[in-house]
Amino acid sequence: MADEGNVISDIDLGNAEDTAPAAGIISQYVKDLSVENPNAPQSFAWQDQPQIDVQFNIGARAIEGEVHEVELKITASSKTDEGTAFAVELSYCALVGMRNLDEAQGHAFLFAEAPRILFPYARRVISDAVRDAGFAPLMLEPIDFNGLYVQQLQAQAQQAEAGMGEPVGHA
DSSP, X not given: OOOOOOTTTTOOOTTSOOOSOEEEEEEEEXXXXXXXXXXXXXXXXXXXXXXXXXXXXXXXXXXXXXXXXXXXXEEEEEEETTEEXXXXXXXXXEEEEEESOOHHHHHHIIIIIHHHHHHHHHHHHHHHHHHHTTSOOOOOOOOOHHHHHHHHHHHHHHHHHHHTTSXXXXX
């Protein structure tokens, strides 16, 4: 592999010092994909309306310097009284570059904005995987990652506020 340098720090700005905040997606990829069709071919004949369960989780970790990996994990399953029709687990990731962001801005980009950018691509992978398993494509509804992020921050603030009234060292 050719030495491509550091995508974030190799921006040529002439003689000007670059101190403006910057964040962006360097690359994105499927890290892990699992598709199970455990009751095929019988499941194709089932008539009951399936229960679709979709769960997602967001993770982020520092890779090197100003580069982080954001991971959007999505699990989707279809079940009826007769059994599981399909189960899909996807780990869709991106390398994210950030520079000159304060801690709060960086956290918000990693856990709200980057997942918002990744979701349409992960959604397509899930849809195609379910279709390729022999079922109608599963089109996930859009998710308001920014709204969920704000809700989580508010819930944490409320928990911290409620915890301040308790004596230290008591359970």
